[in-house]
Amino acid sequence: MFGTLTDRLGASLKKISGQAKLTEDNIKDTLREVRMALLEADVALPVVKDFISGVREKALGTEVSQALNPGQAFLKVVQQELERVMGEANEGLSLNVQPPAVILMAGLQGAGKTTSVGKLARFLRERENKKVAVVSADVYRPAAIGQLETLAGQVGVEFIPADPKKKPEAIVKAALAHAKKGFFDVLIIDTAGRLAVDEDMMREIRALHKIANPAETLFVVDAMTGQDAANTAQAFNEALPLTGVILTKADGDARGGAALSVRHITGKPIKFMGMGEKLDALEPFHPDRVASRILDMGDVLSLIEEVERKVDRKKTEKLARKIKKGKSFDLEDFRDQLQQMNNLGGMAGLMDKMPGMGQMKEMAASQVNNKMFNQMEAIINSMTVLERRYPDRINGSRKRRIAAGSGTQIQDVNRLLKQHKQMQKMMKKVGKKGGMQKMMRGMEGMMGGGGGMPPGGGMPPFGR
Template identity: 75%
Template sequence: MFENLSDRLTKTLKNISGRGRLTEDNIKDTLREVRMALLEADVALPVIRDFIKKVKERAVGQEVSKSLTPGQVFVKIVRTELEAAMGEVNEALDLKAAPPAVVLMAGLQGAGKTTSVAKLSKFLKEREKKKVLVVSADVYRPAAIKQLETLASEVGVEFFPSDIKQKPIDIANAAIDHAKRQFFDVLIVDTAGRLHVDEDMMGEIQELHAAIKPVETLFTVDAMTGQDAANTAKAFNDALPLTGVVLTKTDGDARGGAALSIRHITGKPIKFIGVGEKTDALEPFHPDRIASRILGMGDVLSLIEEVEQKVDKKKAEKLAKKVKSGKGFDLEDFREQLVQMKNMGGMMGLMDKLPGMGNLSEQVKGQMDDKITVQMEAIINSMTPAERARPDIIKGSRKRRIAAGSGTQIQDVNKLLKQFTQMQKMMKKMSGKGGMQKMMRGMKGMMPPGMGGGGFGGGMFGR
């Protein structure tokens, strides 16, 4: 998300950040560029007007003129106002009510509402340690009830059965009774979606809301609809007392207009964003971290959290012990590392969260394409256990067989073996004395051209 906006803004602000002096003219030029970037990102006009007005007021004020680095202060102002537009801090779900805390999910058809119910239930179960029950009150689509049942089983939460012959209010009340008797902490109620906002739909969901009095009413909306997402959320908010928004499909949205418009237009916070199709691809929405990401400053906090949750600690410890004992790092271990990286959103998913990534050339970004890691995994999967354990036996005829089996070329197999050898040397250095420093130096040497020096190379691995 925000790829296009991030590119435009980082280039624009780079021009002004080195200025020793800010004048009315160069602020005006930069703000014109910022306005264009926001328009292209499909941010709603009232939001852009308000944003530009606030930045301008602060930029021509005392705050900047007294600073030793006016250009950098200007960038800081833009960042602060981006945060303010999106809501400043993450607003968590308020589940302090007497159990079960009822969460009502609303939204249009196709916005990813049912999937979001499953993702949210998994999030609450794993991160908040809650006992969660889910139920579908969508009596218009039998497939929606079945879909939720399948997803609930996948994420390991209990599903309360419902039927299209029942009334939504009866379904919800029966689920609440069951949740009380079985001591569930949270009940998430999925509701019917429509193709557009209509009176019947609003009437039905208003009745349901009045009957079950949820502690949270979340509106699920597709990020790819841009500022329309904000307008639809507003129509729902006028009819229902929404407590927050779940913005879905943000991984497919390079603009980010919805994320920047929703808070301003509805007055309601974005509480979560869907960042992929998998059931764990739901993140709390942190405006400060997102603003940092938009301006190419990275999001190291989210990266650390992701590593904590998604890296298999047992496997990591096992590998560390193996390397330390001198048994060496083989291709099976290499494959394991590629799988771990894929679980964390792939190479580009990781890179987006690191500072300075916006400054990388397209050539360097091309070398980090996630298709390459998928290809590398396919090549290793085409090898026999003996070849994975002893890569030195992989010669001519074996290379031909591996390339054919993985649908790649012999040069791709050679490239993988070369990268593996570099990784192996690095692991060897790490197991010796002062290993970490040696490994960091080695990694810096492995960086593609353009990644040394500042940004990622310099910032993470020292100079």
């Protein structure tokens, strides 16, 4: 996420952050590079102009020139301006109305609207403790209603059936009656998308808005369309009283133009970001945290929240007790660690939120990906319980059987056993006095000049 923008801004700001004194000349040169970085990231021109003038005005002020370290003070100004452009603070959903609170979802076809309905329903059920119902008023796209029914089943919320032969207005009226009768807290309405903004679509969604009287009208837009995302959101905003935006596919957007443009152009806050295909991959949008990620300062708060939510505490505590007692770290423990990391979005998802990773993200992503994690898990699952607990007993014939059972090669099995051995050595260090420091030194060596980090072989147990 924001990889291109992070690299370009990082190179520009590195030059000035070491300066003992800021002058109009060195600020001018840096701002020219920052401007080019933003334009290359597909940030809308009015947003770039506003951002640059805001940074210039503050950077030439007395607060920066009299600072102990003017270069770092300039970096702080850039961070503050990024936050301002994206909306200062997270704006949550306003659902304090007479139940059911209605959320109307709008957007173009292919933006990920129906999937976002499922993700939002799960978010409200699990993290806001709401009783949620969903309904599809999309009678045009084949299987749209069926897709939402499947998603509703997966996230554990009520699906209100809809007859595709009926008009969308009739579907919404019936859904409202059902939600009131069932005492639901929230009703999420999925609407039809089009390939482009057209009058028929706007007329229909305005009619649905009038019937539903939603507490929230959210525009779902694909982050990968860059500044076009902001322009489309503006077109919808002129036809419909939007209350916020959901930015989908943000994990695949290396440029970041949409995140920086939407708020400024529409005046509407980004409320959520879709960060992957999984149904729990929906994050509240925090401008301060996103600004930190863009400037390669990481997003430790979001990482902590994710660990709290997704890491299995019982397994973590059990492993900690086991290691403390000096017991061996076996392949079942190794598999648990792989699953925990997968839950947190894999190596790339972790490193995206860790400060100062820079180009190491790409290095890690190229060496360690989710496909590799899945392959490693398949190999461990093909072993017997005895083999998982006593890996040293795995001889040549056992390796052939394991490789055949997991659809892999013998060298893949050998690689996994080698990685497990490295991890096992680290766990032994953790169990000893001052072990964590020794383990971190070992990790630094592995991540340094020795050919990069071995897949799965450099992560401490989660939740420690």
